[in-house]
Amino acid sequence: MREFDGNILFSATDLMRFMGCSHATRLDLLRMRGEGPEPSEDTEDAALLQKQGDAHEAAHLEKLKASGRGVIEIERGDLARNSDETRAALATGADIVFQGAFLSGNWGGWSDFLERVESRSALGPFSYEVADTKLKRRPHPIDTKSPPLECCGSTDTQAPSMIDFYDTNAEQFLNDTRHVDMSALRERFIAELPQDAADTVRILDAGTGSGRDARAFHRAGYQVAAFDASPTMVKASADFAGLPVQQMRFEDFSWDHSFEGIWACASLLHLARKDLPFVMRRLADHMVTDGILYASFKLGSGDRQKDGRLFTDMTEESLSALLDESPALRQVEIWRTNDRRPDKKEDIWLNALLRKS
Structure with a gap:
């Protein structure tokens, strides 16, 4: 804190100092009046x-x-x-x-x-x-x-931040994920979309990563939008999918229209567990009635860190509990699959299709 135009000017540091020790703030105020001890x-x-x-x-x-x-x-x-x-x-x-x-x-x-x-x-x-x-x-x-x-x-x-990981390891991540065959999962998702003409159905690829699925949906004739938190992934996915991709975090998600389908493949799992209910409700708010949301998580019961990335794992029970906090979404189907990457076949994924009521 300091004097500024005849008043006391506080900073964010002063606020944190007060929250940590109000006595320290009292000493700072005394010192400004010439009464307190000088800091060491x-x-x-x-x-x-x-x-x-x-x-x-x-x-x-x-x-x-x-x-x-x-x-x-x-x-x-x-x-x-x-x-x-x-x-x-x-x-x-x-x-x-x-x-x-x-x-x-x-x-x-x-x-x-x-x-x-x-x-x-x-x-x-x-x-x-x-x-x-x-x-x-x-x-x-x-x-x-x-x-x-x-x-x-x-x-x-x-530990590097989540975004730093993808910015730093972009080339390897793109090589590992860009050509993985996810067509079976996409077909199950498409089958649950509202039955309108493909060119009028809007799909959001939420956390698009390499842009693999955004590209596939676009080539199938759907209106596709996409976002990702990593600047490097945004550029790479836009180039690969041939679509504009916005830089955005799930926590800040907002869009100017609703979607018939939201595809969140291996992306929501990087959110803190405490943030998931809010984000799920936010996504639901941007879906039309009877719209469909696909989400996938690693199968497990805990939260873990790997290479600076947070992984929030899910079981059928914990996913059902999450849906209890997202009343606008109802379960259509939950099922398990093995990882499609050859070197990770032992990893199990929990997949979910959720309908907007």
Whole structure:
């Protein structure tokens, strides 16, 4: 916190500090009035964490630039001026805004990265999400009895995000999945679609990955839309399917029309279990009455991490419990299949066809 135009200006860091230790905020306020103790210098551990965080941020910035995404950098200085510059940068629809600033009332500060997502806002058919890349600069909450380090290790040991995994391993993932024969599953899905002429039936490939299924549906004469969270997958799938693909996360899903069918093949399984009910209801909201949703999960009873990816496994029982929280969807069929990839035939998938009531 600091004085700004005669008032106290708070930042997101101040809010987190208060949530961790309200006494620390009280000391900060006293210090601003010249009554409190001066904060001590950062420990060597805290300085090391800050150095690692800065290096991680710089590496991430260079990675974004190398990927070909449009990056606008705000030269950090005067907060009010930077806030105006950030507002102008967001209005251009840039892919990334680095060091974007915000100022409103008694709140203000700088973000690490603002990343564009294809979710409608006052800006247009897109909006922005905040991405914070730094390690913690000091232990939180403040506690004189706690050890000086809250976490250990360097940026090299941090698990990559889900999107980072697919961006980094795109070529291998595309080779492994693009030509897998999923025609039997697609046929079962198509058989449950409302029986309109194919060229009037709208299908959404939700989490399209390689674009394999979007391409197949498009070639069969359906009106196909698709999205994926990974920028690399978006470009690859659009090129392969010959269709526009939006960059979007399930958590931010929104569309300007409903669909007769939604195809979520091996994509919903990467959502946290707690987020699935909301996302399922959101998908149902974008289906016509009697529309059909296909979803598939790895068979299992737990949540696990692999290569930085979250896997939320399902059994028939846990999937039925999920449907209890999604009243607009009713079960048509649930069945098991073996993985179609030759090197993963031992993996079992749980498939579901769900009808919008």
